[in-house]
Amino acid sequence: MTETADPAQRIQQLREQLNTHNHRYYVLDQPSIPDAEYDRLFNQLKALEADNPHLITPDSPTQRVGGAALSAFAEVRHEVPMLSLGNAFEEDDLRAFDRRVREGLDLPGGDLFGGGAEVDYCCEPKLDGLAVSLLYEQGQLVRGATRGDGSTGEDISANVRTIRNVPLKLCGEGWPAVLEVRGEVFISKAGFEALNARQRESGGKPFANPRNAAAGSLRQLDPKITASRPLEFCCYGIGRVEGDLADSQTAILEQLRGWGLAISRELKLARGVEQCLAYYRDIGERRAGLDYEIDGVVFKVNRLAYQRELGFRAREPRWAIAHKFPAMEELTELLDVEFQVGRTGAVTPVARLKPVRVAGVTVSNATLHNMDEVARLGLMIGDSVIIRRAGDVIPQVMQVVAERRPADARPVLIPEHCPVCGSAVERTQLVKRGKGGQSISEGSVYRCVGRLTCQAQLKQSIIHFVSRRAMDIDGLGEKIVEQLVDAGLVSSPADLYLLAYEQLISLDGFAELSSKNLLTAIQASKTPTLARFIYALGIPDVGEETAKLLARALGSLQRISQALPEVLIYLPDVGLEVAHEIHSFFADQHNRTVIAQLLERGVSLQEQGDIAAEFAACVTLAEFLERLNIPHIAKTGAERLASRFGSLDQLMQAEWLELKQVERLTEKAQQSLRAFFRDAGRRQQVQAIEAQLRAFGMHWDSPRAQAGEGQPLAGQTWVLTGTLETFSRDVAKAHLESLGAKVAGSVSAKTHCVVAGPGAGSKLGKAEQLGVTVWSEQQLLELLASHGIQP
Template identity: 35%
Template sequence: MAMAAPTPQERISELTQQIRHHDRLYYQDAAPEITDLQYDQLMAELIDLEKKHPELADDDSPTQRVGGDVVEHLVQVPHQVPMLSIDNTYSREELKAAMQRIEKSLDGSLQDGETVAWVMEYKIDGVAGSIRYENGKLALALTRGNGVVGDDITHNVRTIRDLPLTLQCDNPPNVVELRGEIYMTESDLADLNVRQTEAGGEPFKNTRNVTAGTIRLLDPKIAAERKLRFFCHGNGQIDGLDVHDHMGFLKWVQSVGVPCTPNATPLRSIDEALDTVAKLEVEMPDLPFEVDGIVFKVDSFSQRDELGIRSKSPRWVIAYKFERYEATTRLEAIEVQVGKAGTITPVAYLTPVDIAGTTVSRASLHNVDEIERLDARVGDIVVVEKAGKIIPKVVRVEKHARTEDLPQYEFPTDCPECGEPLSRDEGGVYIRCTNPQCPAQLRQRLVYFGSRAGMDIDGLGEEVVDLLLQKNLVRSFADLYRLDVDTLADLTWPRQRKGKGDEMIDVQFGRKNAENLIAGIEESRTRGLARLLSSISIRHVGPRVAKLITAKFWNLDLLKKATTEEVAAIHEIGDRIAESIVGFVQSETGSATLDDLASVNVVLSEPEPQEPDPDTEELPLAGKNIVATGTLEHYTRDEIKARIEALGGRAAGSVSKKTDFLIAGAKAGSKLTKAESLGVEVLTEAEFRERYETDS
């Protein structure tokens, strides 16, 4: 028996759910399941059904994204909570000083053991917006304006497909204002410029300019065609939502279907924040949108309240900005390089162009997915950017300037250095050469081994590594420790002759250079097992991971006997890292590498950790995290902290899921509220004394 055709209402409901599903996959997960044509067909069918049955159309329908009526002018509306700007810094020294000032301002209000936690977010280069939801429905969207009053842009914001018209939760708050950035991706701008030039218009210069112009248009149909997007990174007015910190707020925002600025990272200290900045300056990740800095925010809402605001900016947030410099040039060639872990990285060779006072002729294309996203082809006109005068990056292909049919770039299937087949990481974006004997990998591994981040061997730079490989003196890490002064001193290497243009001559390496290099190599023998493990290019094993692992497996014999399960059980390690380190140590290549290093007297151990006092393991609070709050009758704050520690526990300053119980005195405030919301056990002072003070 054939199934009955769905009613119009059933089909509208079905199409609505499908389109919302595909919107989320496309705009938030970047993992579309259907083609643009198939999506357009679903939308066309829904539009047709709603025209035929207008009584079934809903304000939350995906068809509302295509743009409604033209507004006559933009109306100015007051912000319920001022929408302030952020103070900027332009150097790591300025950033450190600003963060230290913020922490110092909290010194008098922090309870014993309480610290300041930070959150790092990318500073998206778009247009600030505030999106207000009332009882879960999108009610109002405003620009920042002057911080007190903003322009009503609701008609255009409703066309942003990654913003739900209704929050995806059962009990939405009465009011929640999501503050964030309205932006456009580089690939969407490239496609828009093609349409723009085909229609006889001028191409748009950059994503920020087109976003700023689009969001203020009077006709929402034009905004709908331009594919604006939104990232939430903060809040304005909140009524009916119980959150206590920024990370908790972002988690809730994502749960209701709103995208947040990606890779928001909790940080435990200023030093950790500065390390993050240094790493990002060198290795800015592959992002499809414009970033002009990094924002650091105090995580705790109660600490933010304590810090307060200035006239134009909050006291609990600071931005580290880097200037962006860009230029247009031609993509002359795409070649690939082999990294120390076998990663194949495509490099763009460009017609030399001046950017921020330096000549740029090369830029990384990151990986094969980035080439496909950009649709980069040899011969294209491309926009190259340097962020902070450091990082050259191809950010966009000017597709509208493509005057001929250029062939798509084909990524190699074999390693360009050793000829072995390449393989793609399972579920990942990187393509690698898996041949451990690949000469290009050996070179990169040796260069990293000698670098400051590795074993810090003074004098072992790229040129010296190339010389040692060329003379067949080094085929492994251990071979470095077999070198001697006499052998090195007699080597010759090609150098440019002074005053003779490009003429090259052979110059002796020399005894002084040889003695300095051998001294650097000798000094590195005693760096220890953790430093060595993070220097020999084991995937996923950096300095911190190596220290965590060697704190438990402090010599080579222990490490070789360790199982994946034992290593994964270490806090912060997990299965992927454990599989990598154990797989390397127990592999034929890894075991031979470590044994070879041991044979040349490289120290492969760390100081043995001291055994814990067995008596403390029998104490009643051993291994427990306890927080005390409010006014206690029998203890001062220092006394309760000392008493918890005497009983074997840890006196923590803030409540989290790891808190075992809270001791609540009189006038207990936000910590008690948070403990109750997390389901943490709460004891009165009397209950604590009855349970643990048996002699009182």
């Protein structure tokens, strides 16, 4: 739309644009511009109307809050309007708000001898979710509603009742006869990732962001769908009340918490604007580490008497303001798409963007993940795109603004040849295995087939091999690795252990001391733990935690390298696809050669031993039969067969009449079982799996570990949160893992214990909510000391 200089026409243009965006955002849940762009349009309209007050009309977006209620839900009239807040974008905006508050209350101003009277403010993060109203009568939840246009919302009572942290009946006593609680429904970062993972598994479309996911979940006509979504509620205030409440914002929120309603754990009382700014800066620094998305901080005058005295404007209270963070989403242009090659050969598209400021940083590149993501976005070169940057996360293209697509936009095409070495680029294949056999489909990743003849793969493999959490060779940064490869001194990780002083001293930037220091660091890396070595090898889909699991469970490089996929799947968190990646890696002749060279050149693996005690005799015959994926043999049938025959040999030799004697084993199952074991190839494969389980000590006939053997915390999941004072969380994690515990990043009902230090946040709250044991750092130290571990 072409802009015009005429104020009346420009005002009309802005209103039409904002109404369109309001409809897409609030009603359709399909926003087409980022929040920062919307704020700019809104502020333009606000400024024009301020200069031309005679042009203000009641239906202007500046005079209302949001969009109309969806027709699929009954309407709810808010007796106390649900207003939005004014925004502050700079520190001076917040200072101006504080000045207006003090002037509105006629408080003493500052002079040369002091800053004047200071106002107490209630401070809390501004959650990025959907505003809702919960109405309680006599302590019972009777209605839930969306904000809608501020005056009229949507009745979502059936849906809010499915949100687990919304009390259906208030706790305690003393609550008003009628109490309307207002707050935000949102989805945590972890919940959002899990929800999108389920969407992808079921073939559904992933959600663009947690806010859209929360809004869409609340607007489901079927409450069962809402119940399946990881929604949470956090209250920030009240609406209609019939009865007595406290006389300040923070005191009311504490009352609400006492009645069983969730409030922000970051709630704080600040005296004056400078303490508000300090709170804003602190939350901003910790923003990326919070478990939920926020887009700013809300400041409210704390005393209710002051709030009543200050009153309201047309669309917002005079006693509250939202201090927004720099935009995490922005609109820019896709200039080109280039392709990078990683250590596994994956050829990944990278967006080259017209530079734009996002969250205080100039962004010119963004990840596109893979070609399936390019197709999902419908991306073309020349498009206008919305990009997002959260904390230190690599910027990501979130959405294409299709209506802005230029006529000369070009499609994004995967190269046929590697941009680094010129080898062919092939699409990976996914092998899905089940009771019906296996099926092959196209994967989302394209790979260069050049392997280590491709310098990009070679360099990235070595950079990973020497990294801090892998072999930890200090002084081998990316630039030095590139020099070593380019000079032909290193063609595999094993070549690092053949480097000589004369070779290093001749390289750019190397002197006598730096050459000797690097050789010393390489020598010091020759005694890694088995877990570090496995991680350093760079096996696809095997991260640090899986490497630790493999090392702890199987105990030796020999077992890990020999393990069949069908054996690896008995380890927790190792799926069949990852198991095949591990097996394929060690089956590759080149990889076996490099590993042999590493061991020949002095690398000696530490912490090798027997299989972990908890995996001794861990596989039952019934479980083994079930995992063979024999058609028509499910868990119950497998248990009956195991009980009847007792051994695999006897089952494989069973005659027809013997199978007919197995209780409730259908004729189809009998036929399927006989056909399965008649296949010579399958019999051989099954016998090989059983033989390896026996060799590893995992077989059902293997000796079981004695009570007290093995690791004392085996099978337990622990979580660390807050700041530990005696040692870092990484060190604490390593100590717990050495005792057999799994250290997770989030709290669930299966968590055994949470260790909470100062500054513990939402993880502590989740633990308390689920009734999970919470320990102090001192209790952790006492546990470690009881097992001979000193900090």
